[in-house]
Amino acid sequence: MFIERKLNDSLTIYKNLRFYKKEQKSFHRYRVTIGIGGNVGDVKRRFAHLETYFKRDKRxxxxxxxxxLKNPPFGFMNQDDFFNSIIILKTSMQPMLFLNYLMRVEKKFGRKRSFANAPRTLDLDIIFFDERVVKKERLSIPHPEYSKRVSVLIPLKGLKK
Known part of the structure; x- marks a missing residue:
């Protein structure tokens, strides 16, 4: 069940009535902030399935x-609005291995890569990986555009500390 609230003509937030926050001793080493998004199909339901998937995965x-957050697309404009959120996970995987893991998860949830900023069922971006800084061809941490994207900043601000 979601509560819907319009921020302005182009931005809407959806707050889940079942808030979930788990903080306890973990055997995983790294705290990872992930941006999730999508605009194909029932995205809110897909986000719920993704949460269940992560809760069952021991990695x-x-x-x-x-x-x-529901917000307009950028880049390729001829597509539906996006739904975006942030999730926090812990893992013991190193950043490149974790990136490969997330790409497999995207594929499992129907992601097909056609062109930059194309419509998609699920997009998973590593925003932060503990306090690490990574600059590689396939991976930059922190995410180089996160501070310019309302689709990241508003959900980040809504996280409980």
């Missing part, structure tokens, strides 16, 4: 989720 520990 990660699900800690927290943010509100969901």
């Amino acid at each position: 990660v520990e699900f800690l927290q989720k943010s509100l969901i």
